[in-house]
Amino acid sequence: MSNKNVFFNPFSKSNPVLVQILGICSVLAVTAKLEPAIVMGLSVIAVLAFSNVIISLIRNTIPTNIRIIVQLVVVAGLVVIVSQLLEAYAYDVSKQLSVFIGLIITNCILMGRLEAFAMANRPWPSFLDGVGNGIGYSIILVITGFFRELLGSGTLLGYQVIPQCLYDAGYVNNGLMILPPMALIVVACIIWAQRSYNKDLQENQ
Amino acid sequence: MANLRNFLDRVKPNFEPGGRFHAFHSVFDGFETFLYTPNTTSARSGAVHIHDSIDSKRTMIIVILALLPCFLFGMYNTGYQHWLALGSTDFPFWELMWYGFLTILPRVAVAYIVGLGIEFIAAQIKGEEIQEGFLVTGILVPMICPAEVPLWMLAVAVAFAVIFAKEVFGGTGYNIVNVALITRAFLFFAYPAKMSGDRVFVASGTPFGYGTALPDSFSGATPLGQIVGQTGPNIELTGIDGKIIDTWQAFHGLIPGSFGETSTLCILIGAVILLATGMASWRIMVSVFAGGLFMGWIANVFATPTYPASFLSPLDQLLLGGFAFAAVFMATDPVTSARTGTGKYIYGFLVGVIAVLIRTYNNGYPEGAMLAVLLMNCFAPLIDYCVVQANMRRRTRRMLTAKSARQ
Numbered sequence: 001m002s003n004k005n006v007f008f009n010p011f012s013k014s015n016p017v018l019v020q021i022l023g024i025c026s027v028l029a030v031t032a033k034l035e036p037a038i039v040m041g042l043s044v045i046a047v048l049a050f051s052n053v054i055i056s057l058i059r060n061t062i063p064t065n066i067r068i069i070v071q072l073v074v075v076a077g078l079v080v081i082v083s084q085l086l087e088a089y090a091y092d093v094s095k096q097l098s099v100f101i102g103l104i105i106t107n108c109i110l111m112g113r114l115e116a117f118a119m120a121n122r123p124w125p126s127f128l129d130g131v132g133n134g135i136g137y138s139i140i141l142v143i144t145g146f147f148r149e150l151l152g153s154g155t156l157l158g159y160q161v162i163p164q165c166l167y168d169a170g171y172v173n174n175g176l177m178i179l180p181p182m183a184l185i186v187v188a189c190i191i192w193a194q195r196s197y198n199k200d201l202q203e204n205q
Numbered sequence: 206m207a208n209l210r211n212f213l214d215r216v217k218p219n220f221e222p223g224g225r226f227h228a229f230h231s232v233f234d235g236f237e238t239f240l241y242t243p244n245t246t247s248a249r250s251g252a253v254h255i256h257d258s259i260d261s262k263r264t265m266i267i268v269i270l271a272l273l274p275c276f277l278f279g280m281y282n283t284g285y286q287h288w289l290a291l292g293s294t295d296f297p298f299w300e301l302m303w304y305g306f307l308t309i310l311p312r313v314a315v316a317y318i319v320g321l322g323i324e325f326i327a328a329q330i331k332g333e334e335i336q337e338g339f340l341v342t343g344i345l346v347p348m349i350c351p352a353e354v355p356l357w358m359l360a361v362a363v364a365f366a367v368i369f370a371k372e373v374f375g376g377t378g379y380n381i382v383n384v385a386l387i388t389r390a391f392l393f394f395a396y397p398a399k400m401s402g403d404r405v406f407v408a409s410g411t412p413f414g415y416g417t418a419l420p421d422s423f424s425g426a427t428p429l430g431q432i433v434g435q436t437g438p439n440i441e442l443t444g445i446d447g448k449i450i451d452t453w454q455a456f457h458g459l460i461p462g463s464f465g466e467t468s469t470l471c472i473l474i475g476a477v478i479l480l481a482t483g484m485a486s487w488r489i490m491v492s493v494f495a496g497g498l499f500m501g502w503i504a505n506v507f508a509t510p511t512y513p514a515s516f517l518s519p520l521d522q523l524l525l526g527g528f529a530f531a532a533v534f535m536a537t538d539p540v541t542s543a544r545t546g547t548g549k550y551i552y553g554f555l556v557g558v559i560a561v562l563i564r565t566y567n568n569g570y571p572e573g574a575m576l577a578v579l580l581m582n583c584f585a586p587l588i589d590y591c592v593v594q595a596n597m598r599r600r601t602r603r604m605l606t607a608k609s610a611r612q
Binding site: 172175177 | 355395397
């Protein structure tokens with residue numbers, strides 16, 4: 001697989017959320033507003049890229065029996081760094097994301113990429129793979145967050161988007177959009193659209 | 206009638222392959238089979254299938270007939286509550302009916318146009334004939350909502366329910382949960398301000414310029430909505446004129462509430478029609494009421510001021526709110542309920558228990574009946590599975606004992 005494919009495939013064809021259905025929990029949890037969704041996406045890109053590189057660098061020295069523990073230690077270290085950085089420079093957002101930054105450790109996408117890719121590839125492709133999968137995950141997060149904040153709160157990134165005259169005319173924000181069930185349905189719609197477009201992803205009947 | 210048949214036969218060629226309007230063949234087919242029972246049988250040669258004349262379109266029409274008493278009463282009650290709120294003392298029958306009719310007409314129209322529109326489009330895309338399931342759903346939806354629910358909200362909710370509760374599962378007959386109740390649940394969670402509280406259950410507007418508008422400050426809570434504020438063992442529920450609602454009034458249904466579900470009397474008439482024609486399962490109906498009585502009795506025995514609804518008598522639990530309507534028209538939906546005989550008893554009983562449980566022990570959700578039916582819809586296949594498995598185990602054991610006895 002060329003480096004280009006390694007980087008671009010996770011955007012759509014092997015998207016971690018849409019196709020592998022990994023990392024769903026955080027998609028449901030942090031997408032009620034757009035801003036935490038973007039920050040969460042950036043955090044995952046950073047953690048995924050660097051943990052992939054680190055694991056790839058030391059892949060030949062890790063004893064097979066304890067490789068999961070080693071991977072977890074690396075990821076945990078990076079997550080603590082990200083979490084501390086957020087608390088230092090973006091305190092409000094880190095408050096909103098609360099435990100979900102810490103829970104990046106348990107994000108299935110991370111362990112999946114480390115096991116499936118970084119353990120068997122050189123650092124540069126591993127880095128590309130980490131960034132690619134991180135972006136693939138973030139795209140879904142941002143799309144979901146966009147629709148949920150727009151329809152649920154009438155704002156985007158905290159700014160009023162739906163004009164006041166619509167509210168005066170009787171428009172009401174959709175309260176269900178703020179609740180987690182609607183995140184699942186928004187993700188389902190994205191999956192629906194993607195599979196209608198990419199016919200080869202459709203399961204055989 | 207012959208004229209109608211002749212007309213259909215005359216225009217039919219236009220909709221057949223090669224005809225001018227072939228693109229709309231599913232629409233034509235939908236109307237034709239709605240008006241006349243199709244005279245075709247399965248095409249496989251040598252088949253000996255006998256078709257009952259009661260196909261699903263005829264079933265739906267009978268359900269609509271059973272809903273009519275509730276619908277007419279809803280029209281009258283909408284007008285009655287409006288007149289009462291105006292402080293009027295005489296209630297001219299036809300004016301009340303006309304007011305109620307004008308209020309509900311746009312809701313029914315929107316529900317049908319949006320729902321059938323989506324069904325027609327889906328049928329056209331899939332190349333199937335139009336399924337008739339929305340015929341009943343379209344009339345149920347306005348009946349279980351407040352009479353003045355905004356039209357655009359209704360349209361959004363119906364579209365959501367038809368697409369996500371029905372079409373994605375494969376259309377009529379394949380849905381897991383009740384489509385009309387999903388519409389209501391969507392409205393309830395998405396726009397709570399328009400679906401609950403003391404502002405929405407009495408029609409206050411002037412539909413098509415008819416009637417007198419109520420002042421903005423007007424408020425009139427439903428009986429179940431008032432319970433939250435009560436504490437003592439003697440619960441006093443009042444109508445919007447300030448008079449106390451007794452059990453008889455809760456039974457005949459001249460009380461504020463959702464459009465078609467206030468009158469237990471009319472619901473019972475509908476139940477008689479459904480049972481006499483064999484359209485609904487008496488097992489489910491009886492066991493829902495039994496479950497409600499049982500849970501109402503338990504709640505009443507352990508009544509506490511923390512949950513004021515527990516002071517209601519078990520009978521009042523059945524008469525108030527949407528309980529009776531859910532028991533007769535929602536829980537008995539043949540697609541989403543349990544199919545096995547024993548399963549129907551379990552399913553119905555749990556619907557009744559959970560409805561009263563939610564309504565009593567969660568003051569925020571007076572409409573427990575809706576959530577109870579939706580929840581049990583999800584469990585119906587599991588109940589059926591357990592019943593079938595238990596049956597198989599029992600018969601296997603019987604067979605083994607018979608075998609060993611013979612040896």
